[in-house]
Amino acid sequence: MLSKNEIKYIQSLKAKKQRHEAGVFIAEGPKIIEELIRQHAASVIKVFGLLSFFKEIPSSVLSKINHVVISEAELERISMLQAPQQCLALVHLKEQAFEPFVAGSWSLMLDSIQDPGNLGTIIRIADWFGIEHIYASADTADCFNPKVVQATMGSLFRVKMMYGPCEQWLQTHQPACYITAMQGKSIWETDAISPGVIIIGNEGKGVSAALAAHATGSMSIPKLGGAESLNAAVATGIILSHVLQP
Amino acid sequence: MLSKNEIKYIQSLKAKKQRHEAGVFIAEGPKIIEELIRQHAASVIKVFGLLSFFKEIPSSVLSKINHVVISEAELERISMLQAPQQCLALVHLKEQAFEPFVAGSWSLMLDSIQDPGNLGTIIRIADWFGIEHIYASADTADCFNPKVVQATMGSLFRVKMMYGPCEQWLQTHQPACYITAMQGKSIWETDAISPGVIIIGNEGKGVSAALAAHATGSMSIPKLGGAESLNAAVATGIILSHVLQP
Numbered sequence: 001m002l003s004k005n006e007i008k009y010i011q012s013l014k015a016k017k018q019r020h021e022a023g024v025f026i027a028e029g030p031k032i033i034e035e036l037i038r039q040h041a042a043s044v045i046k047v048f049g050l051l052s053f054f055k056e057i058p059s060s061v062l063s064k065i066n067h068v069v070i071s072e073a074e075l076e077r078i079s080m081l082q083a084p085q086q087c088l089a090l091v092h093l094k095e096q097a098f099e100p101f102v103a104g105s106w107s108l109m110l111d112s113i114q115d116p117g118n119l120g121t122i123i124r125i126a127d128w129f130g131i132e133h134i135y136a137s138a139d140t141a142d143c144f145n146p147k148v149v150q151a152t153m154g155s156l157f158r159v160k161m162m163y164g165p166c167e168q169w170l171q172t173h174q175p176a177c178y179i180t181a182m183q184g185k186s187i188w189e190t191d192a193i194s195p196g197v198i199i200i201g202n203e204g205k206g207v208s209a210a211l212a213a214h215a216t217g218s219m220s221i222p223k224l225g226g227a228e229s230l231n232a233a234v235a236t237g238i239i240l241s242h243v244l245q246p
Numbered sequence: 247m248l249s250k251n252e253i254k255y256i257q258s259l260k261a262k263k264q265r266h267e268a269g270v271f272i273a274e275g276p277k278i279i280e281e282l283i284r285q286h287a288a289s290v291i292k293v294f295g296l297l298s299f300f301k302e303i304p305s306s307v308l309s310k311i312n313h314v315v316i317s318e319a320e321l322e323r324i325s326m327l328q329a330p331q332q333c334l335a336l337v338h339l340k341e342q343a344f345e346p347f348v349a350g351s352w353s354l355m356l357d358s359i360q361d362p363g364n365l366g367t368i369i370r371i372a373d374w375f376g377i378e379h380i381y382a383s384a385d386t387a388d389c390f391n392p393k394v395v396q397a398t399m400g401s402l403f404r405v406k407m408m409y410g411p412c413e414q415w416l417q418t419h420q421p422a423c424y425i426t427a428m429q430g431k432s433i434w435e436t437d438a439i440s441p442g443v444i445i446i447g448n449e450g451k452g453v454s455a456a457l458a459a460h461a462t463g464s465m466s467i468p469k470l471g472g473a474e475s476l477n478a479a480v481a482t483g484i485i486l487s488h489v490l491q492p
Contacts, residue, residue, distance in 0.1 A: 117363065121477050130470030158472040188491045221487065225376030226404045231367050234483040237476065241467065241484045245434045 002048070002074050010078040010090070016142045025093045025144035029085040030056075035154045036089060037065050043094075043157075049087030050075065080146040093144050098135060098164035101173035106195045106243060107133040109166055109177075110140045111211050112202040113232060119143060120151020121233035122200065127155030129240045134159055135197070137166045170197075170214040177216050179207045180235060184218030187242040193217070198239060203232050219243075248294070248320050256324040256336070262388045271339045271390035275331040276302075281400045282335060283311050289340075289403075295333030296321065326392040339390050344381060344410035347419035352441045352489060353379040355412055355423075356386045357457050358448040359478060365389060366397020367479035368446065373401035375486045380405055381443070383412045416443075416460040423462050425453045426481060430464030433488040439463070444485060449478050465489075 010026065012018045019025050024045060027033060030053060036044050038061060047067040054062060054069060075084045101107070108126055113119050119141045126134055141148060143161045170177060176196025178184075199215065201207035207215075221230060221238050230238070256272065258264045265271050270291060273279060276299060282290050284307060293313040300308060300315060321330045347353070354372055359365050365387045372380055387394060389407045416423060422442025424430075445461065447453035453461075467476060467484050476484070 121480060124473050125476065125480055127471045127473035128467075128469055128476055130472075153474065155473045187487070221374075222490075223374055224490065225373045227370050227373035227401045228399065230371065230374050230483065231479070233477070234367060234371055234480055237480040238483050238487045241433070241488065244468075244470065 002068075002070055002078070007074075007077055010088070013090075014080060014146065016145065019093060019142070019144050020095070023093050024090050025149065026080060026146050027089045027091050027149050028079060028081055028087070028146065029150070030087060032149070032154045033087050033089050036091065036157070037061055040157055041065055043092045045090040045092060047087060047089045048075065048078065053086040081150070096160055096162045098162050098169050099133065099160070101169075101175040101197070102133065103175075104195055105133075106131055106240070107135060107175075107197045108236065109170075109197050109199045109211070110134060110136040111166065111199055111207050112137050112205075113140045113200060114203055115232075116141050116145050116147035117151050118203065118231065118233045119145075120148040120153075120156075122236050123148070123152040123159050123161060124155040125233065125237045125240060126159045127152075129244055131240065132160055134161050135166060135169065136161065136163050138163055167210050167214070170211065174214075177214050179212050179215045179218050180220060180239065181218040182220055184220035186222050187219050187239055188222055190219060190243055193243055195243075198236075198243070200232055200236050248314075248316055248324070253320075253323050256334075259336075260326060260392065262391065265339060265388070265390050266341070269339045270336050271395065272326060272392050273335045273337050273395050274325060274327055274333070274392065275396070276333055278395070278400045279333050279335045282337065282403070283307055286403055287311055289338045291336040291338060293333060293335045294321065294324065299332040327396070342406060342408045344408050344415050345379065345406070347415075347421040347443070348379065349421075350441055351379075352377055352486070353381060353421075353443045354482065355416075355443050355445045355457070356380060356382040357412065357445055357453050358383050358451075359386045359446060360449055361478075362387050362391050362393035363397050364449065364477065364479045365391075366394040366399075366402075368482050369394070369398040369405050369407060370401040371479065371483045371486060372405045373398075375490055377486065378406055380407050381412060381415060382407065382409050384409055413456050413460070416457065420460075423460050425458050425461045425464050426466060426485065427464040428466055430466035432468050433465050433485055434468055436465065436489055439489055441489075444482075444489070446478055446482050 013026050044065050048070045051069050176194045179199050199207050259272050294316045297315050422440045425445050445453050
């Protein structure tokens with residue numbers, strides 16, 4: 001059974017300010033929650049789920065986590081999803097500050113990515129390609145937004161998502177740093193490109209002038225047809241696949 | 247001024263059945279509508295817009311289209327968007343049946359893609375890379391769904407989106423035909439691959455066995471990290487970029 005206060009508290013975590021003040025975010029769905037309790041049990045505060053969900057989890061795993069059986073009606077009240085998916089977890093939110101540049105590796109820098117779906121998809125792409133660090137401007141969408149958590153499909157727990165002062169960081173570390181631009185070097189010809197940071201610009205405005213000023217190179221995805229642009233996450237996937245190609 | 251019947255009619259076009267029976271779909275937003283009236287004026291039935299929108303359009307263009315000034319309140323009533331964008335157009339919906347395979351070119355085949363955002367993004371990617379034909383199973387999301395139209399950013403009018411019997415078509419035309427599979431040939435090594443049809447599977451279930459049986463080859467996107475899968479649209483973009491690389 002959920003108390004009124006508990007329901008109110010969970011619902012309040014829809015708001016970024018509340019999540020960060022409480023240091024708690026919400027993850028939903030069996031796939032992501034099973035991964036959480038098996039691999040990151042220490043970050044799980046509490047799991048709310050239907051009896052049918054818990055029945056599938058070995059008791060040796062269940063015994064280690066704080067969990068409570070709720071009804072479908074209760075799940076509907078606390079879920080942020082249009083179609084609630086059996087379970088919901090409260091998870092410790094760890095703010096991660098910018099870390100130094102790791103020379104010899106590829107990283108992403110997100111310059112004000114606004115769409116939660118795009119952000120989640122970019123985190124999932126980074127995880128697929130083994131990119132460990134994502135540096136994001138403070139005005140990039142919050143990776144603990146329930147829509148982002150959902151879209152990452154668990155990758156949020158494997159990629160280090162850091163928010164901070166991008167321009168200052170580029171100034172301090174001076175990494176090899178790439179932007180995409182129509183006149184940039186074709187990604188089909190990036191044979192001997194040194195690893196560095198790829199800056200992904202805002203969906204409408206692209207990379208800001210302040211960050212673009214630090215670019216040491218620019219790349220372009222060859223355009224053979226009529227579309228004016230590519231979705232930010234799609235472009236990220238294409239660029240990563242080409243720069244990582246041995 | 248909009249009549250009650252007009253509002254009701256436009257709202258009814260939210261439903262696939264209504265759209266296809268009426269042969270009419272909705273496009274929204276200045277970008278897509280300006281492109282429509284400049285380049286595809288014959289398919290535009292009527293444009294509803296705020297005075298501020300029409301003021302930006304040269305009268306020589308405006309004189310050729312059926313248009314009506316509406317208020318913000320009226321726009322809100324007919325718009326399918328959470329944040330209506332100045333204008334909305336009714337457009338002729340042309341059903342396109344499967345065409346024969348075009349030897350020597352790359353095409354896409356969509357096997358039950360369900361998410362409207364994914365479908366719109368795939369159409370936009372196809373347009374970017376100059377892919378002219380998309381064959382889709384009858385149970386793929388409707389490309390005239392307002393969310394898809396929105397996500398294509400105008401590409402819907404440049405790419406031929408056809409719905410029909412995929413399996414029968416593959417049987418008849420026997421094109422080179424590729425699926426993605428974990429054990430497929432890495433797209434980083436697809437040097438001398440013959441152009442053909444790339445089948446993009448359903449978001450959850452992948453490519454159906456019936457279509458996979460017609461594959462003449464399989465490809466994989468190298469996975470270097472932990473994510474279990476890539477978003478269908480992202481995978482489409484990555485694969486196309488590599489197979490088109492000269």
